[in-house]
Amino acid sequence: MGVTVLQIFPDVSRSGCHETEKLHKRIMHLDAVQSGMFTVECDSYYTTAQTGGGVRKMHIVHNSETPTTTYAILDTGSKQVTLSADYLFDLMLPRLDHMYQSKKNLKIESKGAKYEIGDFLVKIGSVTMSGHYKGILVEVEYLPCVTPALCWSLVREFMQSFMGSCVKPTLPSYLQTRLHDIHTPQDTVQQYVEKFNEFRDGPSFTATQPATPAT
Template sequence: MPVTGLYFCPDSGTTQAPATAIIDRLSKRYQPVLTTKFSLEHRLLREHGLPTPTPTTSTPTSTTAPNLPSAASASTNNSTGAAGGGAAQGRPDQPRFMQYLDLSHHPGKRFCLVDKTIVTLDPDFDQILTSKLQSLWGMRQTLKADGSGFDLEDFRIKVATLTQGSMLKGVLVEVEYLPASTLEQGEAVIRDFIDQLELPSGANVRLYFSQAVRSGDKEGEEREFSILDTGMQYMELLRLR
């Protein structure tokens, strides 16, 4: 599968439509061919927390007054007790999230990410998600994007505006480099292409070239790029956006 990379520029609050400006610059500089409409829907769900157990207080069985420790031993015991209590309590578990993604240019393949595991699912999973898993996961955020796709020689480019309801979140650009089959072959070419477009830059602008974690992968070893890698890039871009 060809290699993809993502660019995201958050909304700056200006009146200029950044997606329109990017498409205009792309068209004037390279004259790409408009091929299709592009859209996505991303849902972020949070696992419902387990109820906090109610602490119980033990009842003393003896009415005999205990021997009071000396001041020195009391200080030592209190310090030890505080340290022991802190270690026993520990840090609360971090919340778990599920991400659910639908990309228009990958019809019939819906992505689901839990922890670090990403898979593609049958579209019927949507019904299971809404009817069977409501007691386990709660909806936290829904993001949508609408835009256009273009062909330009060895590249496919998609430009879209990302929104949450009526709120503009920013503009995303997907660049797909067709001749490359590994990230090592395609990343530098895609970065150079984005640089030549002179897209808006700034501290909050991000590029995404991540890959999905697979069992059996060896560190530093090249492997063929897959649809799951594209899905992982979108998941990282869209989570808690």
């Protein structure tokens, strides 16, 4: 596990398939090798009216890279707490329905192809919510390093090589307060939740073509 950075890639044409194919071609031109597929999905639960204390959220995240782990992110509004549990944690969720209720129309996932290129692992995902295409999310992991402060310049330069100017010079907001911390899988999951929330709050549209990755 190295340092992971997530980046939304702007889909100017809003065609889904066309833009993801563009990214696949760019990364292949850098001699990347496709190494399989991935899926990250997120279900969001909200506190019921009976619990009091304002509305709180619980995001349940599954990542195909860690298939035996369920991540639960408790969002109080002022802070987030991430819990890692056995996959059987999902079986406990029905017992929490007196406290948390899911909103099925908010289920969101990023799914696509992953590539290996040198010390980098790249995942190009098409994001869908309740079956509707929302956009493109790219995950880049630099494997040899576990501290963002020591590798951000290198990661940024690599990301700009195939995503262009949408990659800003400054660190993503989530990593700015964790520059010198050891990066963990929980940090990756929290970044996904942050980006998924951006997609949920953004405009919704239907892709003119299925947003499936090129092979």
